[in-house]
Amino acid sequence: MTQEAPPTPEAPPAASPPAVEMPFQAEVQQVLSLVINSLYANQEVFLRELVSNASDALDKARFLGLTRKDVTEQEGEPAISIQLDDEARTIVIEDNGVGMTRDEVVQNLGTIAKSGSLEFLKSHAEALRASQDKDGAVKLIGQFGVGFYAAFMVAARVDVETRSMLPEAEPVLWRSGGSGTFTVATGERAHPGTKITLHLKEDAREYTKAYRIKEIIRKYSDFVHFPISVNGEVSNRKAALWSLPKSQVTEEQHAEFFRHVTGGYEGEKPLWHLHVSIDAPVQFQALLYVPEKAPPDLFQRDRRAIRLYAKRVLIVEDCDKVAPIYLRFLRGVVDSEDLSLNVSREMLQEDKALKQIETQITKQVLKGLKELSESEPETYKKVWNEFGKVLKEGVSVDWKNKDAIADLCRFGSMNTPEAELISLKQYVAAMPESQKEIYYLTGTSRRGLEKSPHIEAFKKRGYDVLFMTEPVDEWVVQTLNEYEKRRLRSIAHGDIDLGEKDEKADEKANEQIKSAVSAVKATLGERVKDVRASRRLTDSASCLVAAEGDLGVNMERIMRMMGEDAPQAKRILELNPESPIVKNLSALAEKDPSAEPIKLWSELLYEQALLAEGVVVDPAKLVQHIQDLLVQASNAAVAR
Numbered sequence: 001m002t003q004e005a006p007p008t009p010e011a012p013p014a015a016s017p018p019a020v021e022m023p024f025q026a027e028v029q030q031v032l033s034l035v036i037n038s039l040y041a042n043q044e045v046f047l048r049e050l051v052s053n054a055s056d057a058l059d060k061a062r063f064l065g066l067t068r069k070d071v072t073e074q075e076g077e078p079a080i081s082i083q084l085d086d087e088a089r090t091i092v093i094e095d096n097g098v099g100m101t102r103d104e105v106v107q108n109l110g111t112i113a114k115s116g117s118l119e120f121l122k123s124h125a126e127a128l129r130a131s132q133d134k135d136g137a138v139k140l141i142g143q144f145g146v147g148f149y150a151a152f153m154v155a156a157r158v159d160v161e162t163r164s165m166l167p168e169a170e171p172v173l174w175r176s177g178g179s180g181t182f183t184v185a186t187g188e189r190a191h192p193g194t195k196i197t198l199h200l201k202e203d204a205r206e207y208t209k210a211y212r213i214k215e216i217i218r219k220y221s222d223f224v225h226f227p228i229s230v231n232g233e234v235s236n237r238k239a240a241l242w243s244l245p246k247s248q249v250t251e252e253q254h255a256e257f258f259r260h261v262t263g264g265y266e267g268e269k270p271l272w273h274l275h276v277s278i279d280a281p282v283q284f285q286a287l288l289y290v291p292e293k294a295p296p297d298l299f300q301r302d303r304r305a306i307r308l309y310a311k312r313v314l315i316v317e318d319c320d321k322v323a324p325i326y327l328r329f330l331r332g333v334v335d336s337e338d339l340s341l342n343v344s345r346e347m348l349q350e351d352k353a354l355k356q357i358e359t360q361i362t363k364q365v366l367k368g369l370k371e372l373s374e375s376e377p378e379t380y381k382k383v384w385n386e387f388g389k390v391l392k393e394g395v396s397v398d399w400k401n402k403d404a405i406a407d408l409c410r411f412g413s414m415n416t417p418e419a420e421l422i423s424l425k426q427y428v429a430a431m432p433e434s435q436k437e438i439y440y441l442t443g444t445s446r447r448g449l450e451k452s453p454h455i456e457a458f459k460k461r462g463y464d465v466l467f468m469t470e471p472v473d474e475w476v477v478q479t480l481n482e483y484e485k486r487r488l489r490s491i492a493h494g495d496i497d498l499g500e501k502d503e504k505a506d507e508k509a510n511e512q513i514k515s516a517v518s519a520v521k522a523t524l525g526e527r528v529k530d531v532r533a534s535r536r537l538t539d540s541a542s543c544l545v546a547a548e549g550d551l552g553v554n555m556e557r558i559m560r561m562m563g564e565d566a567p568q569a570k571r572i573l574e575l576n577p578e579s580p581i582v583k584n585l586s587a588l589a590e591k592d593p594s595a596e597p598i599k600l601w602s603e604l605l606y607e608q609a610l611l612a613e614g615v616v617v618d619p620a621k622l623v624q625h626i627q628d629l630l631v632q633a634s635n636a637a638v639a640r
């Protein structure tokens with residue numbers, strides 16, 4: 001709700017409307033209080049946030065100046081100036097960038113544009129406050145587009161005088177004490193740009209000292225590629241880091257630049273970086289980083305955050321066209337001489353040069369990660385643990401690079417300790433000579449897979465089984481199909497040949513339990529596709545397998561979770577010819593196919609196989625069957 005300030009006698013009529021007092025959006029008030037109260041320990045970052053906004057505003061001005069004829073020209077060279085006044089206890093941060101219109105001021109400085117930010121901040125701020133992790137809290141500010149509000153950590157009042165480059169924009173004066181409301185009035189600024197005056201709180205006087213401000217600039221904003229002057233003296237290095245030769249950039253500079261582009265917290269370092277300069281078929285330079293931690297919105301598939309520059313002019317802040325979807329965890333900068341400045345977001349879709357850049361970046365990143373996995377396996381492990389789930393998506397969406405991505409994949413396996421993961425290459429290298437295929441089992445947890453009856457025979461033969469516990473794995477194995485010419489085989493599917501196929505033994509086994517097989521078949525009827533003697537069981541009496549080509553339990557579960565219609569395919573029930581239960585059942589059925597316990601035993605063999613897969617179809621029925629079995633067993637025991 002807007003509230004008009006009462007007209008004052010001095011207010012000039014019509015030409016300049018009176019100041020209007022407006023409330024902050026409710027969310028902003030809460031964010032403000034979080035920012036001011038939880039993050040006090042690291043208040044110096046307020047400057048980084050304001051300088052970073054000024055630098056973005058200069059980037060936008062450059063872009064507008066080059067692409068539109070109707071905007072007001074920038075006055076002088078693009079620059080950021082900081083003026084300190086110890087006596088007045090103020091800091092003034094001024095840029096001659098794009099500026100803001102009245103509507104933009106109200107929108108940008110009175111609301112939070114990114115929905116869900118408050119909830120996220122709130123839930124994390126609590127935890128962060130408890131853990132005293134001030135740096136983590138600061139990181140949050142940067143990620144959620146609430147950086148400007150950090151000014152209120154040090155200022156009792158903030159004045160923003162701004163004028164947009166857009167045609168006919170009026171100067172605007174925004175002012176707030178950071179508690180509940182702000183006022184917007186017509187300002188006096190003559191040229192495009194923004195001037196922010198912070199009236200510092202009593203205890204923030206240190207920020208009027210030039211040495212202190214210069215120190216903060218060097219720490220956080222050295223790479224801003226516009227000059228930042230403090231009381232007239234340029235205080236940053238201004239290097240477009242990505243255009244320097246690789247060897248000239250130090251790790252510390254990378255870390256600083258990474259923090260600059262990601263809004264990272266003090267001391268945060270990227271896990272890995274890729275610095276490339278390519279000339280053909282398209283010219284570009286890229287400086288890309290893998291962060292230490294996955295951002296909260298990693299699984300939002302449209303969230304990509306690489307800055308795209310054309311000839312040093314920022315075109316898009318969050319470009320989703322220079323890296324494929326499965327590399328969306330990369331942060332950084334791409335700058336190309338071959339892009340036209342006139343490209344709009346829509347035209348970017350079609351841009352041929354951009355497609356070539358994407359192809360090159362994909363190739364370089366996959367190659368770089370492979371090298372990292374070989375030279376620094378521990379670092380790569382961290383990358384995989386944070387981003388593997390996303391990277392893996394690539395196998396099914398990027399046909400051309402699927403083998404390169406498969407090389408980067410890591411999985412748990414039966415023979416690997418729980419905390420460790422192996423590559424497909426390692427799996428293949430460890431295969432005994434008799435093993436011809438790569439075996440895997442999909443499911444929801446390692447624990448569940450470890451207990452699965454399907455792995456028994458593999459364990460006995462010393463064949464390892466990959467454990468795939470993430471939904472995306474189903475797509476990975478299906479698209480990949482084979483690795484190094486070895487087929488990937490689900491051990492819960494089809495007829496498994498463990499390389500020692502002994503037709504005679506099989507026949508004998510089938511023959512031995514022939515009566516059990518037909519008795520169980522008769523009882524279960526349409527509920528199963530088939531009943532047969534098993535070659536994969538050594539301990540359990542029964543298990544269910546999917547017919548070759550059918551979806552499998554895990555995939556059906558995932559599809560249902562995704563809201564898709566996945567009718568349960570009928571499965572094959574396998575019986576273990578060595579199991580005493582099966583042997584007895586066979587003997588009994590042979591003697592008297594209508595003997596009373598046969599039905600009950602068959603039901604239970606089926607139900608226990610379902611249970612082993614984590615499927616409880618009808619718990620009441622299962623309990624009834626167990627009860628009936630106990631009655632029979634106890635009667636028999638007493639009769640003896």
Ligand SMILES: Nc1ncnc2c1ncn2[C@@H]1O[C@H](COP(=O)(O)OP(=O)(O)OP(=O)(O)O)[C@@H](O)[C@H]1O
Pocket residue numbers: 049052053054057095097098099100108109141142143144145146147148149193194263
């Ligand atoms: N100096 C400035 N010149 C022009 N616009 C500005 C300036 N400072 C802030 N703004 C506008 O206000 C918006 C809000 O700024 P704020 O720092 O809160 O978030 P952000 O910059 O969008 O996100 P982040 O802090 O994560 O980079 C900016 O997106 C920008 O549009």
